[in-house]
């Protein structure tokens with residue numbers, strides 16, 4: 708499963724690149740605004756730092772505006788994925804970009820029917836928002852499973868990019884649901900690697916080793 712970082716914070720991104728665990732980045736207008744950076748400069752810098760798909764979202768809501776903004780974002784780098792809202796105009800823009808060979812990420816997906824429409828529009832990725840569905844009392848992981856079932860049943864190649872994931876448990880459930888990718892905040896990325904038994908186990912191994920009076924192995 709691909710792991711994307713959901714952030715526009717360049718330092719947070721570069722700190723997590725060693726090890727090759729980060730497959731791409733997703734941003735949204737809120738994350739770019741939070742960073743305080745110019746969207747074009749920041750997206751370009753992220754694209755140079757990360758070898759993988761970088762989702763950059765349009766802010767226009769009409770078709771012509773989305774097409775113009777998407778083309779401007781896409782011109783920044785070959786790995787830009789144009790992120791479009793799941794609206795009627797967003798899906799029309801998605802179809803146009805698909806015909807032009809521009810990869811897309813259709814975002815703000817909250818139902819299996821919406822995901823089906825994104826797949827029909829030729830989206831490269833669709834982003835179901837698990838955490839926000841749960842905020843409303845819904846079944847976010849069930850939504851991922853339903854989308855997986857529909858895409859498999861009809862052979863849609865659109866990748867399911869689980870989004871709005873807020874905990875390692877969310878990521879594990881997205882993986883078990885058969886998602887192609889998960890986008891996570893840097894904090895959740897770090898939490899996925901840590902386990903208290905790993906820490907205490909390592910501490911005990913090293914304490915035993917130090918009793919031998921020998922140092923490191925080289």
Ligand code: E4P
Nearest residue numbers: 713733734735839870871872
């Ligand atoms: C996805 O592309 C979004 O940027 C993100 O996952 C939204 O997460 P939130 O609901 O925690 O804001």
